[in-house]
Amino acid sequence: MSLKRFDPVRQIAWPEGVRLTIAITFDFEAEEDAHFRQTSEVPVDWREYGEREYDGRQGVWRALRVLAKHDVKATFFACGATLENYSNAAKAIVEGGHELGGHAYHHEYFDKLSALEEVEALNRMMVAFETVVGRKPDSFRSCSPSHRTLANLIELGMRLDSTNLDHDLPYIIEREDGRRLLEIPNGFGGDIAQYGHPVGRHLSSGRQGIPAMALDSWKRDFDFAYERGADRTEMMVITLHPYSTGRPSRARAFDRFLAYVQSHPDVWFARMGDIADWWLSRLENPTAGEARK
């Protein structure tokens, strides 16, 4: 089914007094990524597996502590299997006032699955959310979407998606039957860009990024957004992973980043759903933007 994507309506302003909206997002996937990439030809890399397990055992808890310290509410996009395996963490995320969105079931790369497998994975994710936290997610992010994914999300009744990297403000995606989804595009400078893949498959380990340099990059991103936010509608979405940023030295850089942001007035730390609430309430004509291919 073909989709229409509309340009963001740039005239929409943030709530009174907000100069910059920032969304802190975590992809909570623990060992599911290592799991999905394992095939009968590729043996399990237990080093990578352990680096990923760290996520649910320590990393996500540390991320929650840092967020609580600054009273910042974030969005966690979680795999269904990860919720089942670390259900205490899932409940702590919800109890902490954070938003819990979907991130497939086994962190599937939908572009590598059949149409049926993709739908099955999404359905399994929905069931896991109902079982563990008692409700289905209405927001979603994929690690690797297929050309079918957005239409599937609309079919499931999702309200927003944050998979795409193609814009800097929210915009409407419309299916042929008129049903819509708000896309809140993902940012580009999160922890994957700063620290790299946790484990390389070579003699030496994966190169480890330096938290001070990640902090520098995040601050520069913020500074420019904050500067421009004085006279245009500006949004910063940062994507982190508890297995990576939840390591002690990196959580410390994240802690410093939140303190830096909070030293600036008029910044709104919004969950994805908060952004959607506001944006959709202001969007008199959802398809006012120009349709793109």
Next chain:
Amino acid sequence: MQNRRDLKLPGHQVLPDRQRAVWPNGGRMAVILTLDCYSSEAVSFHHMLASSLDFGVNAGARDLAALFASLGISVTCNISGATVRAHPRIAAELAGFGHEIGVLGDRYVPHHGFSAEDERDAILAARDAVAAATGQVPRGWKTPQSRPTVETLPLLVQEGFLWDSSLRNDDVPYRIDFTEGSLIEIPAGGPGDDSGYVGFPAPITPPAHVLSVWRDEFDQLYEESVETGLNMLVLTISPSFMGRRVGLGLLRELIHHIKTFDEVWFGTCGAVTDWAQQNDAWMQEHAQ
């Protein structure tokens, strides 16, 4: 697709009660320094990298061992079997400084792809080589590159090993129970492993940055232990690269920083194992 349960490493995990437990000196923060000692004899290539590896057994490991001893710290030196066979004196020399000698596999290769038989042979060959060189049967093991198989840990238990440091999934040690017996797991972490920063050709990362990461690893774990209880930092040090002057200076500076804090315990993997076995801290089934 395989069921993910099939992908779990075997064994039943029992975690420490972090709020109740304290380290042997009463502190909440442990710092475990470990050396990954392997030489050109443990790898299958022969070029400049192999030559740079030999700096470790020829000079770096000894200088690190002396530095730590001069600062009153015992560390765990994990040595590969092939390296000990080629350099039998080095293991005894490191032990002579009061450091623990563990096993870093036989050859420095990942274990995935090994059959259970090959793996047992490698474990026994390495253990026997270290035992012959030091006169003591080693109590602990680390799989080269931290890449074990599902068989590795049960095999270690069968062969009488008491601790393993192959996994990278936690900030506290824990016990893994198998039908054959138990093992204390002492997980290390990526940011604390120098192979992410140094190597051949070196240096990849400015030393000031490595120092800043390790100091932040310590500071963060130390600070949060007030809330979380027991914490542990395991650093993995390669004598071939960190045993050079820049690395020695960096480590000395780091240790001076750590020593300005109270309630810190510098332990070896063996000492963590003794503590775990004598302690009633092992209370929580793994159910996070």
